[in-house]
Amino acid sequence: MCEHAGPGATIRGVTTLADSAFLKAARGEAVSHTPVWFMRQAGRSLPEYLKLREGVAMLDSCLDPDLTTEITLQPVRRYGVDAAIFYSDIVLPLKAIGVDLDIKPGVGPVIAQPVRTLADVAAIPDLTPDSVPMITQAVEQIVAELGSTPLIGFAGAPFTVASYLVEGGPSKDYARTKALMFGAPDVWEALMQKIAGISAGFLEVQIAAGASAVQLFDSWAGAVTPADYEQYVAPYSALVLDRAGALGVPRIHFGVNSSLLLRQMGDVGADVVGVDWRTPLDWAIGQVGHRAVQGNLDPALVFAPTEVMLDRAAAIIDAGRMAKGHIFNLGHGVIPSTDPDQLKRLTEFVQSYPLD
Amino acid sequence: MCEHAGPGATIRGVTTLADSAFLKAARGEAVSHTPVWFMRQAGRSLPEYLKLREGVAMLDSCLDPDLTTEITLQPVRRYGVDAAIFYSDIVLPLKAIGVDLDIKPGVGPVIAQPVRTLADVAAIPDLTPDSVPMITQAVEQIVAELGSTPLIGFAGAPFTVASYLVEGGPSKDYARTKALMFGAPDVWEALMQKIAGISAGFLEVQIAAGASAVQLFDSWAGAVTPADYEQYVAPYSALVLDRAGALGVPRIHFGVNSSLLLRQMGDVGADVVGVDWRTPLDWAIGQVGHRAVQGNLDPALVFAPTEVMLDRAAAIIDAGRMAKGHIFNLGHGVIPSTDPDQLKRLTEFVQSYPLD
Numbered sequence: 001m002c003e004h005a006g007p008g009a010t011i012r013g014v015t016t017l018a019d020s021a022f023l024k025a026a027r028g029e030a031v032s033h034t035p036v037w038f039m040r041q042a043g044r045s046l047p048e049y050l051k052l053r054e055g056v057a058m059l060d061s062c063l064d065p066d067l068t069t070e071i072t073l074q075p076v077r078r079y080g081v082d083a084a085i086f087y088s089d090i091v092l093p094l095k096a097i098g099v100d101l102d103i104k105p106g107v108g109p110v111i112a113q114p115v116r117t118l119a120d121v122a123a124i125p126d127l128t129p130d131s132v133p134m135i136t137q138a139v140e141q142i143v144a145e146l147g148s149t150p151l152i153g154f155a156g157a158p159f160t161v162a163s164y165l166v167e168g169g170p171s172k173d174y175a176r177t178k179a180l181m182f183g184a185p186d187v188w189e190a191l192m193q194k195i196a197g198i199s200a201g202f203l204e205v206q207i208a209a210g211a212s213a214v215q216l217f218d219s220w221a222g223a224v225t226p227a228d229y230e231q232y233v234a235p236y237s238a239l240v241l242d243r244a245g246a247l248g249v250p251r252i253h254f255g256v257n258s259s260l261l262l263r264q265m266g267d268v269g270a271d272v273v274g275v276d277w278r279t280p281l282d283w284a285i286g287q288v289g290h291r292a293v294q295g296n297l298d299p300a301l302v303f304a305p306t307e308v309m310l311d312r313a314a315a316i317i318d319a320g321r322m323a324k325g326h327i328f329n330l331g332h333g334v335i336p337s338t339d340p341d342q343l344k345r346l347t348e349f350v351q352s353y354p355l356d
Numbered sequence: 357m358c359e360h361a362g363p364g365a366t367i368r369g370v371t372t373l374a375d376s377a378f379l380k381a382a383r384g385e386a387v388s389h390t391p392v393w394f395m396r397q398a399g400r401s402l403p404e405y406l407k408l409r410e411g412v413a414m415l416d417s418c419l420d421p422d423l424t425t426e427i428t429l430q431p432v433r434r435y436g437v438d439a440a441i442f443y444s445d446i447v448l449p450l451k452a453i454g455v456d457l458d459i460k461p462g463v464g465p466v467i468a469q470p471v472r473t474l475a476d477v478a479a480i481p482d483l484t485p486d487s488v489p490m491i492t493q494a495v496e497q498i499v500a501e502l503g504s505t506p507l508i509g510f511a512g513a514p515f516t517v518a519s520y521l522v523e524g525g526p527s528k529d530y531a532r533t534k535a536l537m538f539g540a541p542d543v544w545e546a547l548m549q550k551i552a553g554i555s556a557g558f559l560e561v562q563i564a565a566g567a568s569a570v571q572l573f574d575s576w577a578g579a580v581t582p583a584d585y586e587q588y589v590a591p592y593s594a595l596v597l598d599r600a601g602a603l604g605v606p607r608i609h610f611g612v613n614s615s616l617l618l619r620q621m622g623d624v625g626a627d628v629v630g631v632d633w634r635t636p637l638d639w640a641i642g643q644v645g646h647r648a649v650q651g652n653l654d655p656a657l658v659f660a661p662t663e664v665m666l667d668r669a670a671a672i673i674d675a676g677r678m679a680k681g682h683i684f685n686l687g688h689g690v691i692p693s694t695d696p697d698q699l700k701r702l703t704e705f706v707q708s709y710p711l712d
Contacts, residue, residue: 173691175656182660222613225634225654257578259615260635278581279616298581300531304538335529 035082040333090156143210153206157218222257241269277331292325396689446512499566509562513574578613597625633687648681
C-alpha cells in the first residue's frame with residue numbers, strides 16, 4: 001500500500017477501487033471530485049525518475065519489473081493523482097517480441113529494419129502472454145502497491161506504431177507511412193492487423209494482471225484526414241479497443257491534432273475520449289457528448305504563473321461538467337522541463353475544486 | 357518573360373496579370389480553371405535548386421537578388437503554376453536587420469541570443485525599405501520576368517516568428533514562448549508589436565516592388581487554443597494584414613493544425629484562408645465561406661500512385677466549388693523528397709480539370 005496515494009486510495013478508509021473517482025468518471029457516474037492524472041506523469045520531469053534511470057536505457061527500464069513498478073508509483077506518491085499510468089513505451093511490445101529497435105535519447109524510437117513489404121510484416125512475431133512475463137509481473141506488483149488507486153494500462157494504437165515501423169523512426173511528415181497506406185493497401189492491411197493484434201495482446205496482459213482501465217495512444221493519428229482515418233486507421237483501432245472492452249474495463253482513446261477526429265476516435269470503441277489542448281473542451285463535448293472526456297490543459301501552462309494555470313484549470317473543470325464524465329489531464333504529455341511542484345499544486349487544486 | 361510560365365501568362369496572348377486565374381480566385385471572381393501553386397514549390401525538392409545552392413548558405417541565397425530571382429522562377433518554369441511565391445524564409449527580415457541568427461541544415465533557424473526581456477525586444481531594430489534593398493531588387497527582377505504570372509509576397513506572422521526568437525530555435529512544445537506569453541504579457545506585447553512592424557514592413561517592400569498578393573505564414577499558430585489565439589496572437593496578425601491590405605493586394609493567411617482557428621484566421625483580415633490537409637475543405641468552407649480558400653491536398657499524397665493522387669485532387673477541386681474562390685495548393689509545404697514529375701502532373705491535372 002502506497003502511503004501517499006491519492007484521494008481514491010483505501011488509506012482514507014472510505015473508497016474501494018471500483019468506487020474510485022477515476023473509474024466512476026470513466027463510466028459516466030457522479031463523482032465527488034474531478035479525478036486527475038497526467039499523461040507522462042512518470043518520467044523525465046521527475047528527479048527521482050532521472051536518478052533511477054542513471055545508466056539504464058529506456059527500454060531496459062521498461063523490461064525490468066521492479067524499475068517499472070517503482071517508476072509507475074513515483075508520480076502517484078508525489079502528486080496523489082487519481083490514477084497511475086503503466087510506465088512503458090508504445091514500441092515496448094515490439095521490443096519484447098524481438099523486433100530490433102532502440103529508443104535513442106533526443107531522437108525517439110529507431111527501427112533497425114523498417115517495414116515496407118508483406119515479408120517484413122510476416123517476419124514480425126505475434127505477442128502472447130508468454131512474450132511478456134515481465135509485464136505481467138510488473139502490473140501485479142504495481143496494483144498490489146496501489147490498493148484502491150486504479151492503474152491505467154497502456155498501448156500504442158496501430159497507426160502510430162506503424163508510423164515508427166515504416167519510417168524507421170520519428171517523422172515530421174509520415175511520407176513513407178502514407179506512401180505505403182495509399183500505394184500498397186495489402187501491405188498496409190497486413191501491417192495494421194499485425195500491430196492491432198500486438199497492441200490488443202499487450203493490453204489484455206495488463207488487464208489480466210490487474211489494470212482497471214486502458215488508454216490507447218494514437219498520438220499521430222491527427223496526421224491523416226478524417227476520410228483516411230475512417231478507411232485506413234479506424235478498423236484497426238476498433239479491433240484493439242474491442243478486445244480490451246471485452247474484458248470489461250473502461251477504454252480511453254487519445255491523439256493530438258485530433259479536433260476533427262474526435263467523434264470517430266470515440267466511435268471506434270472509446271468510453272473516454274482524450275482531448276488535446278488546442279480543442280476547446282466544450283467543443284469536444286459537443287462532438288462526443290455521449291462519452292466521457294479527458295483533458296485538456298495546455299501542457300505549457302505549467303510554465304505560467306501558478307494563478308494563471310489554476311484559472312485555466314478551473315475553466316476546464318467547469319466546461320467538463322457538461323460531459324457525461326470528465327477526467328482532468330493535460331492536453332498532451334508532461335513536458336520534461338516541467339516543475340513537479342506545479343503539477344502538485346495543480347493536482348490539489350483539481351481535487352479540491354467544488355463540483356456543486 | 358518566362359517561356360514556360362503558366363496558363364495565366366501573356367505568352368498565350370490572352371491574359372493580363374489582373375485577369376490571372378490566381379488573382380481572380382483570390383478576389384472571389386469566376387475563373388476558367390482552378391489556379392494552382394505549391395507552398396515551398398521553390399526549394400529542396402528541385403534538382404535545379406539544389407545545384408544552385410551548392411556551397412551557398414540558405415540565408416545567403418535569400419539575400420542575393422539574382423539567386424532569389426532564379427530560385428523563385430524555377431518552379432514556375434518547371435510546373436507552369438499559376439503563381440510564383442517569393443523565395444525567402446520567415447526569419448530572413450530579422451537577419452536583414454541584423455539579428456544574429458542562422459539556418460542550420462537539418463535543424464532550422466537558430467537564434468544566437470534568444471529574446472526574453474523588454475531590453476531584448478528593444479534591441480531588435482525596426483525594418484525600413486532601406487534595410488532590405490536586396491528584396492526590392494529581387495522582387496523587381498522577378499516580376500519583370502514573370503509578366504502576367506502573379507508573384508506572392510511572403511512573411512512570417514508574429515506568433516511563428518516569436519516562437520523562434522523566444523525558443524532560440526525550432527520547438528516541439530513552445531514552452532518558453534508560452535511561458536513568456538502567459539507570464540510576461542508586457543514583454544509579449546512589445547515583442548509581438550515589434551515583429552508585426554517588421555513583417556508588415558517586409559510585405560510592404562515586396563508589394564511596392566511589384567508583388568500582387570501576399571501570404572502571411574503563421575505556421576505554428578495551431579499550437580495555441582482559440583481563446584489564446586484571440587488574446588495573444590490575433591491583434592498582431594491583424595496589424596500585419598491591415599497594412600498589406602491598405603496597399604490593395606489580396607492577403608492569404610495560413611497555419612497548420614488550424615481546424616478550429618480558421619474563422620479567426622480569416623477575421624484578422626484575410627481574403628484567402630489557407631487550409632491544412634487534415635481539415636476537410638468543405639468543413640473549412642463552412643467556417644470561412646465568405647472568404648476564398650486555399651488548399652489542401654495532403655503533401656504526402658505525391659508519394660501515392662499518380663491516379664490516387666489525382667482522384668484526391670479532383671475531390672478537392674469539387675469541394676472548392678462551394679467556396680467564394682478556391683486556389684489549389686498542398687495542405688502544407690512540398691516535402692523535400694517529392695518527385696517534381698508528380699507535381700508537374702498534378703499542376704496539369706488541376707489546370708485542365710473542367711469547372712462546368
